[in-house]
Amino acid sequence: MAETVIPVGxxxxxxxxxxxxxxxxxxxxxxxxxxxMWTFLITEVLFFGGMFAAxxxxxxxxxxxxxxxxxxxxxxxxxxxxxxxxxxSLTMALGVRAAQLSNRKQLQLFLVxxxxxxxxxxxxKGFEYHAKWVEHLVPGFNFHYPIPQFERxxxxxxxxxxxxxxxxxxHMIVGLGLLSYLLIQATRKVFSATYYAPVEMIGLYWHFVDxxxxxxxxxxxxxxxxx
Amino acid sequence: xTSHAHIPNVRTLVIVWLALLCLTALTTxxxxxxxxxxxxxVALAIAxxxxxxxxWIFMAVRYTTSLTKLFVVAGLVWLGIxxxxxxxxxxxxxxxxxxxxxxxxxxxxxSR
Numbered sequence: 001m002a003e004t005v006i007p008v009g010x011x012x013x014x015x016x017x018x019x020x021x022x023x024x025x026x027x028x029x030x031x032x033x034x035x036x037m038w039t040f041l042i043t044e045v046l047f048f049g050g051m052f053a054a055x056x057x058x059x060x061x062x063x064x065x066x067x068x069x070x071x072x073x074x075x076x077x078x079x080x081x082x083x084x085x086x087x088x089s090l091t092m093a094l095g096v097r098a099a100q101l102s103n104r105k106q107l108q109l110f111l112v113x114x115x116x117x118x119x120x121x122x123x124x125k126g127f128e129y130h131a132k133w134v135e136h137l138v139p140g141f142n143f144h145y146p147i148p149q150f151e152r153x154x155x156x157x158x159x160x161x162x163x164x165x166x167x168x169x170x171h172m173i174v175g176l177g178l179l180s181y182l183l184i185q186a187t188r189k190v191f192s193a194t195y196y197a198p199v200e201m202i203g204l205y206w207h208f209v210d211x212x213x214x215x216x217x218x219x220x221x222x223x224x225x226x227x
Numbered sequence: 228x229t230s231h232a233h234i235p236n237v238r239t240l241v242i243v244w245l246a247l248l249c250l251t252a253l254t255t256x257x258x259x260x261x262x263x264x265x266x267x268x269v270a271l272a273i274a275x276x277x278x279x280x281x282x283w284i285f286m287a288v289r290y291t292t293s294l295t296k297l298f299v300v301a302g303l304v305w306l307g308i309x310x311x312x313x314x315x316x317x318x319x320x321x322x323x324x325x326x327x328x329x330x331x332x333x334x335x336x337x338s339r
Contacts, residue, residue, distance in 0.1 A: 042298065219270070222270060
């Protein structure tokens with residue numbers, strides 16, 4: 001337990017560190033927050049895990065039908081979105097670092113960049129959804145599969161596609177809301193090296209959403225190999 | 228154990244970012260090759276590698292307490308339990324004979 005030595009008279013006050021009375025030190029409070037955030041993220045892992053389990057079962061059952069759908073997925077847009085999200089994760093990590101260094105200008109810059117990347121992702125996703133509607137690949141409402149023998153089973157993949165990417169997009173929208181909150185708080189000079197827990201916790205959430213997409217991209221876009 | 232704020236190195240973050248982009252390009256390229264069942268293995272291996280890098284470096288699990296690390300691993304174990312037990316159910320459903328409502332045999336009829 002190597003405590004950083006702070007000269008007497010310069011310790012940050014409880015007000016500055018936002019230390020609650022039930023925690024002994026700001027470091028302990030931070031550890032508790034991190035553990036709590038990870039507990040929440042585990043419930044999120046299991047929430048998305050249910051859909052991944054459904055995907056695994058149906059993919060095992062209807063391998064050929066699932067493979068045939070890759071032809072109708074836009075790899076360029078999906079791949080671009082993967083890169084966009086990875087960039088947003090980098091800017092988020094740099095934002096947390098800026099907060100740790102009490103660099104408010106940089107924190108604001110990286111929060112804005114992260115939000116821009118997040119918005120680009122959602123716009124691209126919107127174009128993809130639109131293309132799916134035009135191509136009659138929306139299960140339930142508008143589905144006519146060009147390969148008749150796979151009509152029913154390919155519909156399962158597209159149902160999973162909309163559920164999984166839809167829930168993912170919803171998480172992105174929530175994330176953008178949280179980032180806006182951080183940006184307002186950063187502008188109000190709330191965060192500094194002594195208090196940046198919200199930036200770090202929302203950062204964890206943002207990275208988690210990135211990880212979900214890291215699995216969705218190969219599983220939904222790259223099932224069947226192309227020529 | 229208290230963990231003091233670890234301030235990440237910009238160089239490390241940029242290297243991870245570049246590696247993630249390269250792995251995205253790799254997984255896309257590999258999907259164009261015909262490897263049979265190896266396609267999904269490679270795709271998942273790359274995805275797991277990418278996710279681990281995000282968790283370890285970007286999410287800084289590396290610098291968290293052992294308890295947090297234990298929670299992260301526990302989450303993955305629970306995910307594994309869910310997928311394995313679901314798969315074992317679907318795989319073994321027709322291993323034993325089960326009379327269905329529409330199977331007109333004496334046993335099914337008698338139980339109703």
